[in-house]
Amino acid sequence: MAASEFDLIRDYFTGLGSRREDVLLGVGDDAALLQPPEGQAVALCVDTMVAGVHFPGDAPAASVGHKALAVNLSDLAAMGAEPAWATLSLTLPDADERWIASFTHGFGDLARYHNVALVGGDLSRGPLSVSVQAAGFVPRGRALRRRRARPGDAVFVSGTLGDAALGLALWQEQRATLDADSAWLIARLHQPTPRVSLGRELRGCATAAIDLSDGLAQDLGHILQGSGVGAVVDVDRLPVSEPARHYAVARRCLEAAAAGGDDYELCFTVPRTRLHRLDAIASRTGVRLTRIGTIEPGQGLRLVHGDGTPAGLQVPGYRHFTS
Ligand SMILES: [Mg+2]
Known part of the structure; x- marks a missing residue:
């Protein structure tokens, strides 16, 4: 060359x-x-x-x-x-x-x-x-960090989760003909949408933020570690797209949403006193925002169903250099 x-x-x-x-x-x-x-x-x-x-x-x-x-x-x-x-x-x-x-x-x-x-x-x-x-x-002084989430803050995600993981499975199947749902999921894998305007809007609103590259469980874990807190997430609230629902059974959608990588959505925490701002932010940016859980004292991430029972999902985040 x-x-x-x-x-x-x-x-x-x-x-x-x-x-x-x-x-x-x-x-x-x-x-x-x-x-x-x-x-x-x-x-x-x-x-x-x-x-x-x-x-x-x-x-x-x-x-x-x-x-x-x-x-x-x-x-x-x-x-x-x-x-x-x-x-x-x-x-x-x-x-x-x-x-x-x-x-x-x-x-x-x-x-x-x-x-x-x-x-x-x-x-x-x-x-x-x-x-x-x-x-x-x-x-200066206005950057979103991972370390200021506090107990009582609400945990949000943008967009829908798990699409890229399902898109990868579809791509690997090498199907000759792809319907519209499959093509959309594969596009979510290959052409992720960085949430630039949302990040800008969250300055002065979110207490912590991270982008979801390795999966919600692992990336939210970085916020929890950085902030010295725990969190409870209701897996029944995880936003799953219609194409994902059409392609995979509910449990697989949930596992992809909780742990699948490559979605490049934002996960962020917002104190109660600022929750009223989020509708306006969602409409200005055109990005769906979903409250999925709450920061709590202690450490670690608890994945539960809406009724409080443990979700029992296998959700290892993606890690290099480990088996
Ligand atoms: Mg990142």
Whole structure:
């Protein structure tokens, strides 16, 4: 790839995403030059997606481009940050220009939608893997953290849960003909929607927030640990989509909603005194918000049914390096 690396960067990556005035120098030099706004903290995150580990190796290239950026924008959303810049490190088995064109299409569409400029990157040859680093701004002292949930706070999630886990099962079945419900679930897996505007709206409202990459049980667990509290979640309230209900039996839907990864919805906690704000936030952002439980003293997550009996779900969250 060495001979054509510079051509590929010129043809496909220079100027990808939005044009922004705070980019003093973008793709093409040894480093980008960027001008963060006064009074704002820079939120910075990075995420690597490896084919066969984080996404199916046969996923459409446009979806890989979309998702590689989306998972980072989701992290920024969980901090209440406004996305601005991204860098991309792409490792490819070969310089397949059709694949690259499609990848940059998926990446570029999402970047422009969220006013993100690609400001630098790197191309190399090897097993397919994509690293994206994203930066955004959040007014100093206003970022959403994981550590301020308090007993009595309500626990909310956005959107619907478990779709991506069911979408992955469908993708692995390799069905030749897909009905509309299956296609929707697979799109939830391949093209997650980062809840950027919701994250921004939750500043000054939520006491803690996280995005759901590894599944509700595990990710809410990070809030509980960070805040030194426990929580009770009513599994009968977990928002499950209609396509999920059509595809899987109720129990499988519940397990996917409680522990399935890759949904990239937000989970957050809100004190009683601010609950009245949520209807307006839901309508301004157009995102469904569901109260699923309550923070309580102690530690750990209790999954129960509406009548208080234990849910008895097998909900291991996804972990690397453990069996
Ligand atoms: Mg995250």
